[in-house]
Amino acid sequence: MSNETSNELVVNPAPHIHGSMTKNRMMQYTFIAILAVTLVSTILWSQVTTPSGWNLGLTVALGTLIAVGLAVVIDFLIGKVASDSEVNTWSAAVFGLIVINCFTLGFPEMVVGLETGVPVEAPLAFFYIALITIIGMVVFKKVAGIAGRKLVNPAAAAKMLVLLPTTFTTLITSWHLSTGMLMVPSLAGPIGNPADLLPTGSNGGASFGSYLQGCYGLPGATPGSVESIMLLSKYHGWVGGASSLAVIIAGIALFVIGRKYFKWKITVSYLAAIAVMSLMFSVAFGDADLTTRLLFELFAGSSIFLAFFMATDPATTPYGCIGQIIFGVGLAVLTILIQTFMGFFGGALLALLIMNLLVPVIDKIRINKPFGR
């Protein structure tokens, strides 16, 4: 009698029900949030045309299509070739969006015409975007994934690998390194207030505030206040950082909708630590005001976009609550130190890679003892 009914029941181990959140859904939510940020950047930057006639908004839009499209195609192809590699279309699409959003574009007023400081523009930019996408997808996402686990943020690592040796111009570093010539102040000293355009001792010729206005303001227009530039609209730097407000709104919306599945603790602890350290440095160096340094450290595109959408990448960050806070604070400390003392104004990217590598160590830290221990 035990054989009379055909045995077609599915037997899975307990539990037999699951929550509604899946990896795909997490990636879809993330995609929508970053896409919203990209759209805001595209619209803002459509007001800018490069010396060679490329519309910057169009550059962003095309760059987005290239990065997302290439990432999805590569993901599909690798899935065909390597049987043990999952096809994660949404994850690839999110990666593509991050590549374009952490790419540096724009024509700062202050350097137009100076041969040393011309950033990459279309169509050369498309070549770099494609190269970063390919290397990031293949090396840092897929090969690392098959080998075990992603060690570093793929977009950050690929950008670093591609751009650092080939051209300094795509990172703000080039103008900054030649401080003397361009009279850009260093952060490792007192920074003056925005109205103060007179040379201030040995620390650069212009105040840091007017540097920010010249660097991030809309070319050809009267620069707005440092506050409005840093918070609302920058026209140079990371694509994803064009509007800090857009990043903050999209990021918070993502954290609220995907509650507990996104590592918002990293973002919060990072931003809090950045704020505290900026204020401390402002006091220590005797800045003319407390806000300029703070605004730069918090809202530079590399800082704000990275805080919400790159530093929270699940695969390359700690899984524990305490670990995430340590990660966020560590990232902030490194970022500030790099930007202040190494003069590398995109320091969060390098800091992120260093912190990513420390994750296995951070994951070992346990403060919450198991129940009854």
Place this chain on the structure above:
Amino acid sequence: MANFVHIPEVKELARKTPIEIFPDPKIAVVLTNQQSGATNTPTIKIGDTVVIGEKIADAKERVSAPMHSPISGTVIKIENAYNSCFETPTEAIYIENDGKKTKGKPLTSITEAELASTKNEDLLKIIREAGIIGLGGAGFPTSVKLAVPADKKIQTLLVNGAEGEPYDTADERIMIERTANLVRGVRVVRKLLGNPAVIVVTKESKTEAVPKLQEAFSKEPNTEVRATHLTYQQGDAAMMQKAILGYETPSGKRSYEMGTIVQNVATINAIANAVFDGEPLISRVTTLNGDVPKPKNLQVKIGTPIKDILSANNVNLSTLDSVVVGGVLMGTALQTPNAPLTKRTSSIICFAKNKTKNVQQTTACIHCGRCVSACPVRLQPIAIYNAVTKGDFAKAEKLCAQDCIVCGTCSYVCPARLPLAYNVKMAKQ
């Protein structure tokens, strides 16, 4: 700091459905072993005639509980059948119903007035002889659990009426319909434990049961009915002690060492039936729920094939993907619908085809850490999972895998659908 994952109850329909007596099976398949502890052997032979309540399997060891015939009839065969308690075939006694419903001699029982003067060892003997085991799912012999060493003073008896598993409403209906019997049962347990304080713990969502319990227990001394907000995870004995009494039982310690006994309501109901009415445990209330035409609470004879229950309730097996017994979070997916109902079958939940398939796909971990923040006992399920998949059981032990309460919350929340709970359970064993 408690930050438990909320899991939807899905009890709306079933909780309003009164307990229905399910007809006796034509052939009862009584699994010889349904308890944890020593192994029973049949005390009857093929061809023997048995009557309702007659003992048909037992063991000599202390940690054991006998089995009784749920029907009257003839033993037609003794052979292995799939046992959902252990997820493997074990010995079963097949009894063909003669339809006469001949009752055997009831067990020794006492009147309520005799309770105070009855010796504990005699009460424990009744409970053992009735074959009572933990009906909440653990299956540990109740007579052993309630025989607390004399030097351990029990301060609190927690009557567990949380019934945290989604879909399950059998305990809730017992609390609604058999409240007076529960009061009798609690008196027995209390007497055995040296008259501790009693807290009847249930969830505020059980709106029909709460006033019934409050009324029935209002005249009992030193007794409180606590209807509170409890999540699924807090139905676990250790979690409940933390929620109600505030302490965490140290790892490796038993709850009686903390002065507390947690006893499930269905078990207390069975204790009352045995002690005062001489009824052995030959039936239990189980919930039929999920993708079924009409959710029900049924009083079913132990040994009734699940497929009989399904067909009598118009559940078409061919439309089902899986049938889960004993709770959708901690229970077992049946390998065959021929499986008989056991003492531990608190519910039978059906899942229709094409409903669960997509979400069951296991993918790679993305390291989101949700399982870590969701674990009610603060383990790191993904770290244990990784250790287990590498075969590194020493590391799993270092990560306290043995402290897992197997609640399944980690797997429930995992966006990659990794079988975390299953692997941790493997490590535990």
